[in-house]
Amino acid sequence: MKNHTSRRVVLQGLIATAIVIGFDPVNRVWVTSASAASLFESLPPLDGVLYTDNTLLASVANDFGHIVHRQAIAVLKPGSVEDIIHIIQFARTHKLKVAARGQAHSCNGQSQVEAGVVIDMSTLNKIYSIGADRAIVDAGVGWRELLQQTLPQRLTPPVLTDYIELSIGGTLSVGGIGGATHRYGVQVDNVLEIQVVTGEGKLETCSLAQNRDLFEAVLAGLGQCGIIVQATIRLIPAATHARVFVLYYDNVATLTRDQRLLINDERFDYVEGQLVADDNGGWGYLLEAASFYTPPAVPNNNILLARLNYIRGTEQIEDKSYFDFLNRLAPVVATLKSIGVWFYPHPWLNLFVPGSVVENYVGEVASNLTLDDTGQGPILLYPVKTNRFQRPLFRVPTEEVIFLFAILRTAVPPEDTVVTRMLSDNRKLFERDRDLGGYQYPVGAIPFSSKDWRQHFRPVWGKLVSAKRRYDPDNLLTPGQGIF
Template sequence: MNHNTSRRLVLQGLVASAIAIGFDVSNSSWVTSASATSIFERLPVLDGVVYTDNTTLAAAGVDFGNIVHRQPIAVLKPGSTNDIVQIIQFARRHQIKVAARGQGHSTYGQSQVEAGIVIDMSTLNKIHFVGTDRAVVDAGVVWSQLLQQTLQQGLTPPVLTDYIELSIGGTLSVGGIGGATHRYGVQVDNVLEIQVVTGIGQIETCSQWQNRHLFTAVLAGLGQCGIIVKATIKLIPAATNTRVFQLYYDDLATFTRDQRLLIDDERFDYVEGQLIARDAGGWRYLLEAASFYSPPNIPNNNLLLSDLNYTRRTEQIEDKTYFDFLNRLAPTVAFLKSIGVWSFPHPWLNLFVPNSAVETLVGEVAASLTVADTGQGPILLYPVKTKHFQLPLFRVPKGKIVFLFAILRTAVPPDNSLVAKMLDDNRKLFEQNRDLGGYQYPVSAIPLLRDDWRQHFRPFWRYLVNAKRYYDPDNLLTPGQRIF
């Protein structure tokens, strides 16, 4: 039975083995999977569907990372925000953990919950309003869906991630970084208001001016204090076209020097960069920059490229539509899916490296890193300005500029020993960067301890702890992050 066949609660085949999943407060007894059917029958009528069939549960126990597999006992596909309120209140009574799942693009089980309830947010996917400077959307809307609608009115979100098939609620839970971050901050810095269901099953509306404590605890809060169900996103005027520049460098220091120059004077709308493997071994450096424009106004290439020290006669310049540029990964993703690689394990590593340490750290890594170490996954390196970062739980190193250094590994072949080695390498680089004053961007596959999380959120650790106790006192939400 699928979601469209019914607008009522549907239960399908709980697993038979008697595994303890929670404590039934009303009956003062532990709940096992064998007794869960009768417990779920106590739910009130919902607008959506609760699934307990093996196929749906198994799918919710796998994410894009395909490394951690934690199978829930139920998956809610909500038909309304009230469904989420009801399921959290139900879970609280029975002390069952809950996790929200957008597009399942997490890499290390962050959106999974062992023997708990997964809320599949993809069914809450309505765009409620698009105005001259904002859009109101459900958390399950993906960014490409919003972008296609706002462009009809000549508008765009200020910051988009490189892959735009991610849910709005998902990226707002972690931060949301992209090539325009040097101008506008991360996606959470461009949110005007959110509606949240807390861990006690209450709907709250919050912003910088209303219920600000919850607002700052949820945005980039890794799902610890509430589930975002609706967001009001800032919009700005959109260009129709993009001129894309790809500039190649043989020297890391020259490459990062030019990147810093470009984000300082903001001559480009978009600035990123990559390490590109040489055929003979080693790495070159690719500076990716883009200028957004609408004819008859045309970018001046000479002005845009002045003072840059890239390797001459290697530049590639191309014009695309604004949407095609932002959706540029779609053909690559389609190809990876067609050959099966998209489902391979992805032990991704994302680090924020201090400006003063980036050449040393990246230089040391590049000296020994091979294509086999990444599974031919891309390696990103680009700077952003920290002055635009407004949310306390989005953690980056001190300084006016920090660099995102991301090794987006794919385990090829997808065997456990290779995955274990990649995870071990991630942990070592995480520690090396941490000792330099750096942070992880928490979308990574890194084995972390609770002390690591205390370090990560310091000096706001106590702030998060207090918010967790207030908004999720039973510690139900998002256990896959392993923070509490």
Template sequence: MTQLSRRTFLKSLVAGAVVVGFDRATSSWVTSAHAAEQLAPNFPTFDGVLYTDAATRAEAAEDYGHIIHRTPNAVLKPGSVNDIVRLVRFAKNNNIKISGRGQGHSTYGQPQIQGGVVIDMSTLNTIHEIGRDYVIADAGLKWHQLLDSTLAQGLTPPVMTDYIELSIGGTLSVGGIGGASHQHGVQIDNVIELTVVTGEGNLETCSKNRNKDLFESVLGGLGQFAIIVRAKLKLIRAETSARVFNLFYDDIETFTGDQTRLIRDGRFDYVEGQVVPKAGGGWNFMLEAVSYYSGNKLPNNTRLLRNLSYTQGTEVISDTTYFAFLNRLEATEAFLRSIGVWFLPHPWFDVFVKSRHVNQYVGNILETLTLDDTGQGPILLYPVKTNKFTKPFFRVPDGEIVFLFDILRTAPNIPEVINAMMASNRELFETNRDLGGNRYAIGAIEFSQADWQQHFGNVWNDFRRAKNRYDPCNILGGGQGIF
């Protein structure tokens, strides 16, 4: 890999050339040896490494979606938070776009940037402190790694996403939803304090009681205002075991009715659900509910299953450890990697649907949806309570309860198939939008600036003001296409 020194700025950016500086007047890289003597002293030194080799840049031009490909000019693997401060300040002064990248699990180029610099946050992955009810950790740490350490203290974050190999900073930039969200909100609702680098290059600490506007803006702010570098997160007592109930349904009305009942009465710690293929074609529905416990304090199955209308005799009930349940996708990931499916395009569709529309909206889609349309990918459908969501830029429809609906598509490497799935995503989005629904911004839906303005609705002016305040030169978050 090619490293950058102070006097050989951005080597190998252009084939056959050595880039030694940046000309503000022309917003271009400078390759003159004479200019190197003049410009190199202005370039910052780093505790980590700024890479310009083709392999590192190509890796940063990809994400899990494998649909959008934007190649940066360089990739910073920071050795410290100060590296990010130095780079952002330099980028601001020279009109260079910056993008933070966690695990690259986005599906439509959200952390990518063409011609700018990607910050690979994975090198900042330290747990700094675990207290009685909190943990302080770097944004590049994976939730899996965090959980390993907190469980050793009998503690856990209140909400975990289904896939726990994501970075802390990555999920905090979009929301971080999971089966416990009906009780605890999304992950951004369980943050105590953040350390961030704003688009001005300022290192700031923020919380509900300190720099509150910055705190509220960054959480769920889609990387538009600052780069999250560290987070203080809420912890709760962790149980050791999980009893998992998979309950099956033939019709969507009964299925969503039981889901709604469960999140209202709170009898389960975790509630999700899937649309599952039926033998011979068509779809059934699986309600997934979990009760956590420790020792011999076993859950009461009769109490937990009372008044539910699943198809009797089809239920599957099993016990596992708390960690094994949260890490249940590990084996699936290993299998998908082994057969190459993990590396195929993933044009995911992710939206929030109003409760009163969910049965008709999803039911209409399922009338014609086939396994070929999903690429054998799972379909998620489950409710959450909107009163648990506290951050203004995490957008969900009006109503006490809304449903997350995800078609987690996998496509072959065939442009026509990918384009057809993307067109379907757009059509399904527009139908839901017209019913008052919202996009969950992890998916692959082509969005215009007008779409983003509609998405943020009555907080759009607040969103725009936060951009002007914290990233006035618009160097951050370009992969989202908001500004």
């Protein structure tokens, strides 16, 4: 009763103001705070709170990209899974769109919804259990929080993204790639079971053995068929330390040769790479690799570096704790936030490039790329093996070895003209990659049409359409991607 009363107070407080908060594209009318409040008066009592105040609505009309802004009419902070069931059933009745929001680290409005309801998943953040080989967690739990609970038991998720502040539900909706992907696949390949609220407002448990079609439609399914509310994540033994190697190269071909060697013999636990600006206005290359260990056992540097063709004398080798290595971006992010750059627009480009063309493709891009084109953002280039990928909606080139190529742009200065230019560049680079057999990794900002999405999901488009019709027949879930 307490939460229900709180919700009604919030809504009643807005009825007198009658501020326009959005446009309802279904009924073709402007929505005011008064009409939104009146609409939600018929919602059943909640364990959490539904908000329609303008400050909170403004906060969810933005994301890390700071490019797209869509105004919802309500934000649900659920106190239980039942709240999500109630709001989706309510949304079906009233023809409202719904989007789940984790840490909103998306770049192109993927977690936003115009004149609909945003579900803030961060309030569902309980870790239920940690066993010898698995953890059961709410979707709103962050990967860092899970790691902090598993490490005292000498356990770890097999794959973590470079930035570990992301929510588990958020990365499982897109894939979840990291430096250990060449060994263990992406994060969705390491999920044993999920609980999902479908677009029909039904709670379903699914796995490879139970409701497999829903399991495969939701993992890397971009939120189209259901909202992940709970996940059972595979765990493996964790080391206590990481020996980190940074090796420099003067050309992309030598870098990618060494990267292929390392992921094929798996001598390192973690392998990535970057393009780095040189003093002549061009680009150099680095390989970042880590070997995880627990003393008294220590890595053998000579074995790890054997047959690699980096520039001798430039190598940097450092030992860190396992957690500090995985959390290494935390001080960088703190600095970016302190100087305000974190809050600039981020027209990120994330592409999977076929291994057979990666040297020519990246070389050509680098020859025309300047620091102004990136806004000083990092450029990633690292290899993965496609035979590690098991989820059908995680779309990648068909070759055995492919590369993630990501230009993590920041719009500097943060002006519309700069953003527009970067988005146009993203589209051109995507089209060139697509024509070579490549795909986008759909976490960034590339202008995409429904035709592009059909091409992206081919040959599994038909399965996705069937799953959408079955589990979200009213097409209310996650409209921000523009897939349906």
